[in-house]
Amino acid sequence: MEPLIDVNCSSTECTSLSPSAPIWQDILAQAMTGELLAAMNYTSLSEICDDPAEAADALEHSQCERGHAAAFAAEGRKISVEVSNNVDARHWKRLREAFLRCITERDFIGCLIVQEIMLESFAVASYARVGRVGPGSLGQTFARIAAEEGEHVDHAMSILRAERALDPQRFDDKVYRLHLDVMTTLAQMLAKECKDGHCEVCHASCVKPSLFEVSLSAAELRGASLQQYLKTLDMLGIPGEVTLSWVAQLPV
Template identity: 25%
Template sequence: MQAFASNNLTVEKEELSSNSLPDFTSESYKDAYSRINAVVIEGEQEAYSNFLDLAKLIPEHADELVRLGKMEKKHMNGFCACGRNLAVKPDMPFAKTFFSKLHNNFLEAFKVGDTTTCLLIQCILIESFAISAYHVYIRVADPFAKRITEGVVQDEYLHLNYGQEWLKANLETVKKDLMRANKENLPLIKSMLDEVSNDAEVLHMDKEELMEEFMIAYQDSLLEIGLDNREIARMALAAVI
């Protein structure tokens, strides 16, 4: 009887898991996916470019940064394949506009040699956002995209770690710049999430869960960098003020 009950519980969990997945063939899913897929493609493409720019700002680490950038290019190709697998054309004009403010802030920082802001944007904000979103997406993705995304998310931790380690090693000299850059750029993540929340819901990705996962990843990263709890709380407030 115990084994029988256990088997029933397994079946119920499997049914619940199956029922919680969206209909990957519906027009509403494909419409929403055209924008979400474009966002991840554009995000990986911009990450590739950003790492090449970072290689110019930190020439002593150029080889490593170029290697990380090439990984992002590979991710982009993988997500392009995810769209093709569902016969969905990504809405790239939407995605370029979606990233425009954050991308422009990165470029402005790059032009003046502001390594701290560039690292915060690419290695901390964007990577934390990507990691948290990918973890949520994997649970509701189609089998092909799930396999691709599981491989990508492991790489993203390497990119996050690079930014953490550089900022940690230079924290005493860059802390004020880090605080300023956070205040300017963290609110953009919240507004970007709001912009795609309806499409994310169609993909069965809950907006509140996405924001919660991002803030956990982001604050964990700040802790690794060496900021104390009070400083982290002050920085996190920028997301809600």
Template identity: 25%
Template sequence: MSNAAVAVKNNIDFDGTNYKNLIGFILSNAIAGELVAVKNYTNMATISPDINNVIVFLQEALEEASHARLLQNLAKELDVPVVTHIVEPSWLNIVKYVTECAGNGNILACYMAQDLMLETQAVVLYRIMSGENSIVDEKTSSIAKRILQDELQHLDSGSTYLAKAIKDDEAGFYIELKKTHDKIMPELFRLIRNDCDTLCDEMGVTCGTFSVNDMGSDIDLMKIMALEFYVESMDNIGVKPEFINSLVTNVSGFSENPTSACC
């Protein structure tokens, strides 16, 4: 059954204002995430002592930039409102933290923030945009599936580094993981919401008039998907189950549904 047929069956209107505003909202946040990744990988390139790693980081930054362009073009093709720069405070806070870590030469924290935490959330986002636990139009699904493959490769590359790092200095790894988790994950989970701080104003739409329900999804399910894949990814690099549990038991923002600050 085609995406359009599934939409009709489930009363999802791909041409409706709510759906278009929702897709524009999601694309705007996805573009912001890609731009954050560009900045993070560029920062990582500047402090890496290994020329081969520098090349990899710059290639990854270029891929993330190309994703942002793909999403921008998709928004234009779908004729949805979109913002193509970083707006939400959570994204800005993430950039600030990774930039500070890079400034201190802390490549491990940069890897944790970008290649573990941001990449796991990017994978979940693009899975949802592809139509996993959601109903989306064919164009959005196609682009999301294309980007998803790159994000999975970035996650795999970062996981290889982190798996080695945990073996090299387990105690130091856990100290850094706790610190980075506390800085990054609350910001990422705060972005999983049906409203915003300032994005809707920038888009020129009314905050609260649309939600992920307009694409047949559920915000709590999205949070669960995000948390479960983060846990799975930590497990894959060898983080102890008891340490994972201590991190995710009280993830700030996971059970919160903050009200809009933009309107």
């Protein structure tokens, strides 16, 4: 496995005096884990790219995601919390495995669908919501990274649209297969309550019930993420009535 960025992940101690600091600590930990996972995914993607330009692009994205992870770690330090990460946590690990299955099949388009359509929809929407309520530079960092992730999606969109134009039915079948795998896991992550036990990223008990203390809610983050996902699928040209039933069938 490629090295992760140089952040101290050994301690999850919170020394901040702010009562909301432990909540931000967990939010930052989830975001940082997601960014590191994305960095790993892009690095893996670079290894299956036939076109050197595409490989360079993927490595550049990987570096960008590492930068995002570092930015989240830095925001933690500003509020005196150590931001941990755990790409082997139950849900994140399954998301990584789904991506690696596409890598094994050397399925470049599948990789883009998982990373850019599914995972980035979640990142763009949830970071944007956090960016609205996060205090000071923490909020600004989330908002900035949400915008940058949005640009990643735009970049992939033209490739995916062109691919869909070749054979819409085949493309939609592929998206649906990956949706069942990846979005089911994301839906479980985004559920209002973690029914299957600890997520292995939050430093203590689940952060979701406390989100209201920082003007967020698990329901809002889930809703915004699913909305972003539906809109992204619309932009690909997949019929709205089809994607609506996909999303309606997700676990809650």
